[in-house]
Amino acid sequence: MTDNYSIGTLSQLSGVKIETIRYYEKVELLGATSRASNGYRQYDDSSAKRLTFIRRGRELGFSIDEIRELLTLAHHPEWPCTGADRMTRAHLDDVEGKIRDLRRMRRALRQVAECHSGTAEHCELLQALTVPATRSVRHV
Incomplete structure (x- = not known):
């Protein structure tokens, strides 16, 4: 069973501020989320893992575009690195x-x-x- 998280919970789990999560959605680093019946965003475990990946990449100083490339590579483990x-x-x-x-x-x-x-x-x-x-x- 996959857990669903609010944006606040996702922020706490990942160590990324809510405003930054919204920014990552806007620049399409973090995919579109489903919405609960009350209209609030809902995130799953894969969103939390992806956000952690993004945060760690940013901590290492990689740009948004570089992280986008790294995410693509991470989703294709058969590709050369x-x-x-x-x-x-x-x-x-x-x-x-x-x-x-x-x-x-x-x-x-x-x-x-x-x-x-x-x-x-x-x-x-x-x-x-x-x-x-x-x-x-x-x-x-």
Whole structure:
């Protein structure tokens, strides 16, 4: 027997906000649902599993379109997963680039955070923000 869930229960089960569930329905990531006699949406176990899949994909940073591709692949287990592998590698490269950028930002912020000036006139951060990008903050 399949359980039927209200949107509120589905939200609690999946950890996805009600507004987000409605958005996923609007962009057709989550299929149309049946309605109870009172007009409320009803969801089943497959909706809960699909929504969990979507949430986990979003947590990993995949776009809506990428998740759509992954859902298609998940429904065709006989297909090769080269597309998913390619997508994962590209996403990993992007994440690693962001990590490098964040490390550079951290170094720059640490340098200006060591300001010992008591006035804005000699503030390290304010001075660093006025320097053109190519010469910014002491060889970041």
